[in-house]
Amino acid sequence: MSNFKYIIGSFADPDELMDGIDKLQANNVSIYDCFTPMPIHGIEAKLGVKPSRLPIAAFCFGLLGGTLGFSLLYYTMFYDWPMNIGGKPALPLPDFVPVTFECTILITALGMVATFFYRNHLFPGRAPRVMDLRATDDRFILAVDANDNTDHAKIETLLKEAGAVEVKYNERKYVSYE
Amino acid sequence: MSSHNESILREPLVTGKDITYAKVTDDILLPVENKPNKAWWIGFILAALGALLWVFSVGYTFWTGIGAWGLNKTVGWAWDITDFVWWVGIGHAGTLISAVLLLFRQNWRNSINRSAEAMTIFAVICAATYVVAHMGRPWLAYWIFPLPNQFGSLWVNFNSPLVWDAFAISTYFTVSLVFWYCGLLPDIASVRDRAAGLKRRIYSIMSFGWNGSVKTWQRFEIVSLILAGISTPLVLSVHTIVSMDFATSVIPGWHTTIFPPYFVAGAIFSGFAMVQTLLLVMRKVLNFENYITMFHIESMNKIIMVTGSIVGIAYLTELFIAWYSGSEYEMYAFANRIAGPYWWAYWTMMTCNVISPQLFWFKKIRTSIPISWVLSIVVNIGMWFERFVIIVTSLHRDYLPSSWAMFYPTWTDVGIFVGSIGLFFTLFLLFLRFLPGIAIAEVKLLLKSASLQQKTKLIKEGHLDKEQVEFFRNSLTKYDSVTADEIKELEIK
Numbered sequence: 092m093s094n095f096k097y098i099i100g101s102f103a104d105p106d107e108l109m110d111g112i113d114k115l116q117a118n119n120v121s122i123y124d125c126f127t128p129m130p131i132h133g134i135e136a137k138l139g140v141k142p143s144r145l146p147i148a149a150f151c152f153g154l155l156g157g158t159l160g161f162s163l164l165y166y167t168m169f170y171d172w173p174m175n176i177g178g179k180p181a182l183p184l185p186d187f188v189p190v191t192f193e194c195t196i197l198i199t200a201l202g203m204v205a206t207f208f209y210r211n212h213l214f215p216g217r218a219p220r221v222m223d224l225r226a227t228d229d230r231f232i233l234a235v236d237a238n239d240n241t242d243h244a245k246i247e248t249l250l251k252e253a254g255a256v257e258v259k260y261n262e263r264k265y266v267s268y269e
Numbered sequence: 270m271s272s273h274n275e276s277i278l279r280e281p282l283v284t285g286k287d288i289t290y291a292k293v294t295d296d297i298l299l300p301v302e303n304k305p306n307k308a309w310w311i312g313f314i315l316a317a318l319g320a321l322l323w324v325f326s327v328g329y330t331f332w333t334g335i336g337a338w339g340l341n342k343t344v345g346w347a348w349d350i351t352d353f354v355w356w357v358g359i360g361h362a363g364t365l366i367s368a369v370l371l372l373f374r375q376n377w378r379n380s381i382n383r384s385a386e387a388m389t390i391f392a393v394i395c396a397a398t399y400v401v402a403h404m405g406r407p408w409l410a411y412w413i414f415p416l417p418n419q420f421g422s423l424w425v426n427f428n429s430p431l432v433w434d435a436f437a438i439s440t441y442f443t444v445s446l447v448f449w450y451c452g453l454l455p456d457i458a459s460v461r462d463r464a465a466g467l468k469r470r471i472y473s474i475m476s477f478g479w480n481g482s483v484k485t486w487q488r489f490e491i492v493s494l495i496l497a498g499i500s501t502p503l504v505l506s507v508h509t510i511v512s513m514d515f516a517t518s519v520i521p522g523w524h525t526t527i528f529p530p531y532f533v534a535g536a537i538f539s540g541f542a543m544v545q546t547l548l549l550v551m552r553k554v555l556n557f558e559n560y561i562t563m564f565h566i567e568s569m570n571k572i573i574m575v576t577g578s579i580v581g582i583a584y585l586t587e588l589f590i591a592w593y594s595g596s597e598y599e600m601y602a603f604a605n606r607i608a609g610p611y612w613w614a615y616w617t618m619m620t621c622n623v624i625s626p627q628l629f630w631f632k633k634i635r636t637s638i639p640i641s642w643v644l645s646i647v648v649n650i651g652m653w654f655e656r657f658v659i660i661v662t663s664l665h666r667d668y669l670p671s672s673w674a675m676f677y678p679t680w681t682d683v684g685i686f687v688g689s690i691g692l693f694f695t696l697f698l699l700f701l702r703f704l705p706g707i708a709i710a711e712v713k714l715l716l717k718s719a720s721l722q723q724k725t726k727l728i729k730e731g732h733l734d735k736e737q738v739e740f741f742r743n744s745l746t747k748y749d750s751v752t753a754d755e756i757k758e759l760e761i762k
């Protein structure tokens with residue numbers, strides 16, 4: 092048993108990467124993940140990645156923001172200290188629209204992005220977990236777990252057949268760790 | 270991707286030969302990975318001097334109070350609010366390009382959104398400083414926010430558009446910053462993975478550990494789409510609320526219901542003009558001609574023309590309504606604008622904003638880089654005068670003729686304005702030096718569909734209608750990044 096952990100198929104073209112995914116899947120090789128310099132449309136469906144639930148989170152944050160914004164206005168203008176401003180009503184709903192709206196947008200944006208960062212473990216200073224340093228430049232990386240899939244020679248042939256420019260055997264999971 | 274090709278009738282968004290994914294990264298990161306050239310240093314030194322002037326003028330204002338400005342009892346708002354509205358307006362194009370054009374699937378936004386968003390953020394920073402400075406006691410600026418306080422917890426008046434404005438501008442700034450930074454993450458990761466040593470560590474921290482996995486990209490795209498969806502009404506609300514600062518008052522010339530759409534159109538107009546001013550220089554100095562092509566320039570000119578026409582119609586509507594209202598004060602306010610002591614400001618505004626964008630009906634002008642550049646500056650001069658006309662000419666004739674006055678700017682007024690332009694350019698040049706000026710990942714998306722190289726390949730393969738290829742070849746003639754020989758090669762014999 093060799094001591095490498097991941098087989099990395101490095102493609103120069105996104106279509107060839109997709110081809111590689113098809114070929115491996117047809118041969119019952121499970122794919123660990125793909126790392127690409129740009130979003131590839133349709134790859135989630137191929138890899139069976141579920142649709143993101145971030146829109147639901149965004150909607151909930153929107154509701155929260157709207158409620159908080161309106162509550163602030165209601166509390167300050169009507170409940171805590173109603174003021175007589177030119178004899179106008181203390182609860183002028185049309186005047187509350189702009190601030191409620193801005194609060195909704197603000198909380199939606201911040202909440203959704205915070206959720207995105209939290210779920211993907213993105214934060215300042217996090218060590219980048221990169222399997223190939225060219226994955227953010229010009230290579231489309233397909234990673235296969237070497238322990239789960241034992242027929243390494245076959246995987247290499249399949250990747251090469253699909254058009255992989257290079258097949259690497261990584262001893263460490265992430266090459267970016269120093 | 271390979272399963273369907275983009276129509277040959279669509280003009281290419283990326284030109285140049287042998288454009289590979291690696292070349293896109295190399296080209297765009299060139300200014301980030303190398304020492305800046307002479308043009309950058311000259312620009313930076315000039316801009317930094319301007320920023321110093323800004324620091325000095327704002328410092329002087331804070332030290333002596335707003336008596337340092339040319340304001341008087343009648344004209345209580347002048348250059349400060351003019352400059353504020355001008356900068357906020359300019360700050361609208363970035364979000365418009367990144368959000369509205371994303372929702373409309375206008376792929377040409379991909380190569381201009383990054384710098385336009387950066388410009389938005391810097392313009393809003395410039396604008397925000399006027400808000401703080403014009404308060405007179407900037408150390409009490411937090412009074413605009415509803416914080417519990419010792420005056421029996423006397424809250425702010427939420428009926429006031431000035432309070433709405435504080436919420437709108439701070440929300441707009443925050444959301445734009447978040448949108449911009451999220452989009453930057455993959456590109457910062459590109460810089461990180463090519464750098465070494467300390468630079469790598471810094472970009473590593475800034476990249477938040479981005480790795481480009483399938484799930485990351487999937488969520489990234491959802492986040493971009495939803496941010497675009499919520500930024501679109503946001504961007505419209507911001508200038509609507511700015512216009513309400515005026516429209517809800519009872520000053521003749523301000524008290525009009527047309528203000529919100531008219532201000533929003535004006536904001537887009539001046540914002541695109543500023544993007545044009547910056548990009549035309551940027552593409553030349555940083556050699557981005559293959560990514561910011563003539564198609565982009567022409568499209569932006571078309572938007573400038575459309576929004577300029579909307580602004581023109583708004584001016585005429587305003588005049589008509591002033592007459593139609595039968596209100597003596599309203600009619601006087603407009604007669605005074607046209608022929609009063611500030612007639613020159615009114616006619617500068619009319620010429621720059623209404624007449625000059627109409628020149629873009631001519632394709633020759635629309636696709637000429639020097640003329641586009643000059644006109645983009647003319648538009649921004651005009652938009653500055655628009656705000657000046659609205660603010661100063663409406664105020665300087667008070668209800669009592671004994672209060673009538675003129676406004677004369679002091680050196681502090683001029684210093685803050687010129688200085689804020691310096692501050693803006695300082696920030697923008699630093700951005701170009703340290704961060705990718707074009708969204709690398711998004712341009713890579715276009716390579717296999719909308720690039721000239723891909724279309725050339727399609728033509729070479731044959732199977733295309735000859736007439737369509739001719740149309741495509743004709744559309745290429747305006748591109749300054751495509752040579753006549755290259756166009757000739759595409760001919761089907």
